Amino acid sequence: MRLLSYHGGHCAIANLEHYRQCIQTILTKHGSFKSKLGDVETELIFDTIHDHYQLMYVGWNGLSRVYYSVMHFDIKDGKIWIQQNMTDVDLAQELLEMGVAKEDIVLGLQPPSSVHGIWGGVGAS
């Protein structure tokens, strides 16, 4: 993983690339734990153009369909949105430990009214 240095708000592009790398590193790490269910694949989905990133389980456990998103991040307007987390991993904490600014983390999986308050990611100055 490439770590980039920060200089206040003067390196938005470097930040963005760093954020992309952080997300992919986190998903790759958690994607290395394979599902113990039947014929199920772990899918890492990285769209660096639209900035959508996912870890999914897809397949079959006998006659039961297994199809769900385990983790999902988006990057919008320079902020990382946590859109899905089906684990007990504290994804926001992992991002913070990798150098992501607190005000750039948005808990998209909480109702819009809470998003503004908890992390200050939306509309924060």
Place this chain on the structure above:
Amino acid sequence: MRLLSYHGGHCAIANLEHYRQCIQTILTKHGSFKSKLGDVETELIFDTIHDHYQLMYVGWNGLSRVYYSVMHFDIKDGKIWIQQNMTDVDLAQELLEMGVAKEDIVLGLQPPSSVHGIWGGVGAS
């Protein structure tokens, strides 16, 4: 969309690129119909490295979370897997009409025992 000509099994790479374009064209077309629910975004997720492609609705309708995959394709071993379809659109038919070979379409959202029989996509010679 770029259409490539076929010459039997001699243009696997061209086929693959054509299949990628077909999938992205289909998802983009269906993604143009916006959800009428509250604050919901249509996400087009194209990972041309891992060959995973999705159309998702993500957001909030009041205090209700909206988070689901509408359509999902994978490409594995030169075949297109339809992994999810929450609509009444016949995705296999759309692929056929775009020139995808019938034996290269796999209905991943049907149990493995059926997949082999219906389209012959898995293990078909």
